[in-house]
Amino acid sequence: MSFALVVDIFIDNWQMFLRGAGITLLVAIVGTIIGSIIGLVIGVIRTIPEPEKGIKRPLLKVVNMFVGAYIEVFRGTPMMVQAMVIYYGSAIALGIQMEILEAAFLVISINTGAYMAEIVRGGIISIDKGQYEAAEAIGMTHLQTMVNVVLPQAIRNILPATGNEFIINIKDSSVLSVIGLTELFYQSKSVSGANYKYFEVFLITSVIYLIMTISVTKILRYVERRMDGAENYDILGNQMQVETPKIVGQDQKDQ
């Protein structure tokens, strides 16, 4: 093993590595976005307060039961097994022929969705009870409270956990090679299967994975900072209802 050999392998096979990385990233991004949407919807459903009577009560119970089963099943089985069952099972048992990429999107999305549902639920219950009461006091419905008050704060709070999911997806999409998805890990297996240089090939692979995950981490941190806004801010006092409010504690001449 020498450094020159590693460079040679990369120069000979860079297209394969890059294509694999592209597929990995594509599947991880689609999975995280769709998964987050699924998680958001389910998280909101699961936090609806139980109505005391009426048909809404049994209805909500049934929906919650299905949602609970979905989370248990997809959080409780490995993604590789899900891929096998969904991709081959749909063809053998139901006669549905799925494209490999479609199947990959589906598997990673519903798998992420199951995790995100719990993350979102955690984000929602972390919001102080007083805020619900305040929203109720000014006459907001549950949906209004969620959309206008709770979710904006919850989403900010679950962003680090979502970043976790994203990074896990980048790495775990490698198990989808079992259905023939030519992502980075499968491509690396192909390269090493042809040139028999395992350590060198997977060294390159690990560097590519690291570049992807570190970049995603940095970008998400940037998004978080943007969402937080400025650390210090000026209070706009406009108790006199003038047209151009002046900044409290600042001399008018400075402006």
Next chain:
Amino acid sequence: MRIIFIKSTKKGIMKLKRKLLLMIMATLLIATLAVGCGNTTDNGNNTNASDNPPVANGDNNQAPSEPKEVFRVGMEAGYAPFNWTQIGDANGAIKIDGSPEYAGGYDVEIAKRIAEGLGRELVIVKTDWDGLVPSLQANKIDAIIAGMSPTAKRKESIDFSDNYYKSDLVIVVKKGGKYDGATSLKDFNGSKVTAQLNTFHYTVIDQIEGVNKQSAMDSFPAMRVALEAGMIDGYVSERPEGVSAETANANFKLIEFAPADGFITEDEDTAIAVGLAKGSDLAGPINDALAGISLDEQKQIMDKAIENQPAAQ
């Protein structure tokens, strides 16, 4: 005032640097994604063409401009010299479906001859080893040509054609190691030996007396890494794979056995055949095509594949 001024520009530059770094990272990610996506659209097109069902099945046949029926063959494309992945189309390699890469090797040459015999266009579908049989059952491929032996267990779920190759079992060990120079299975007493999961290579390990049988491994790459790292003393393989491993990596040594000293194998194990769906009507035509390839020719094709494989160059 001056100090504050300098401080603030320094901070400004740092901020700029950070932003620049962030932008570079974002561009890199998008570029990688673009490559992947480019590949994806390619993927969609190609697979549509290949999905044009060879057996009238009534699913999505949207690409009517395909004059020739296709013959979809599944293989790992990572088991040289039987099949491997390469970048160009050198040495008669065939393009892999949904990917800009090419597949070459003994299996590909045989697949070409069969496709010719069937009068169909050959399409190589790259599939993981464990996905080969399910893919066949799910009608995602028409045949498995992947160095697969027609074992009785496999015959329960799929059919096989006549044999298109027959090889001997060998053990690959570390050169200069304790087992370099072994000539008989008895020499492997107490050694740590493994083989690929779901292959007969793994079951024959029990024939070695006093062997320390390790848990089966997922793939040949994994076993070669384990051998190089000294986690195992050797792995059971077939001659073509062993010869390639030895020529490609100077640390490996191939141990061959005389018939009396080696593994006792069934013919169905050492032979290799084309896997087909149960009751497939392709069996007859494929056997006809295979009958046209003599044993001498088989050996020639295999020698050429060993010579042409990427690691040998």
